[in-house]
Amino acid sequence: MRYLTNVIGLGLIVVAVSACGAQNQAAEPAAGPGSGTLSTVPPSPTVPPSSAPTSAPSVPGSLPGQPGAPRQEVPEGSTKLPDKQLDASALPADYPREVYTSNGGTILNIRGQEGGCGHATAEAAQQDGNRVTVNLTELKGQTGQMCTMDIRHPVISVALSSPLGERTVVLKQMR
Structure with a gap:
């Protein structure tokens, strides 16, 4: 009985972590600098105004x-x-x-x-x-x-x- 309780508890943890992971992946592209979220989308290069092509x-x-x-x-x-x-x-x-x-x-x-x-x-x-x-x-x-x-x-x-x-x-x- 104790083994069954451990398996069910572990299953619930896996489901909860999977759901949270899927939710964070959907929000990643919208994350910007300073948002606290790690994003795999590369930031755009910043061009100083003096060197920007006109x-x-x-x-x-x-x-x-x-x-x-x-x-x-x-x-x-x-x-x-x-x-x-x-x-x-x-x-x-x-x-x-x-x-x-x-x-x-x-x-x-x-x-x-x-x-x-x-x-x-x-x-x-x-x-x-x-x-x-x-x-x-x-x-x-x-x-x-x-x-x-x-x-x-x-x-x-x-x-x-x-x-x-x-x-x-x-x-x-x-x-």
């Missing part, structure tokens, strides 16, 4: 070909920039060299490079009558965070102050 804000739900969050595919209706208009000589040999225009030439869609917890960004640093210089940067994740060892090539959109026309696009990688 020409390509992350805008959820932006229109195709408009500046917004990086995407894996080139927006529909984009036109590949001719090689003669692209100066990518400052990029490392293994860096992608793809630039497309959209929205009448006022948006550049550039294939960037990021890895692990990094996030690729681009900024039109200088625009004049002959050229547009775009700085490509990879923002690193928080320190102490576990990251995968993969390389991704997202498409990053950059808004120009006027249509590109015949100007040359100069790509530079900033560290």
Whole structure:
């Protein structure tokens, strides 16, 4: 009889712990910093205001070909920039060299490079009558965070102050 009581008690404990565990897993993604709940969802990297790109804000739900969050595919209706208009000589040999225009030439869609917890960004640093210089940067994740060892090539959109026309696009990688 005593054995049966122990088995039933142990069974109730297992059921109670399982129910609590399932409830905590459902609440985990909503947990934020300082909530006291351990979350396996990686936090978004924090970008200091001074280094935040101004020409390509992350805008959820932006229109195709408009500046917004990086995407894996080139927006529909984009036109590949001719090689003669692209100066990518400052990029490392293994860096992608793809630039497309959209929205009448006022948006550049550039294939960037990021890895692990990094996030690729681009900024039109200088625009004049002959050229547009775009700085490509990879923002690193928080320190102490576990990251995968993969390389991704997202498409990053950059808004120009006027249509590109015949100007040359100069790509530079900033560290």
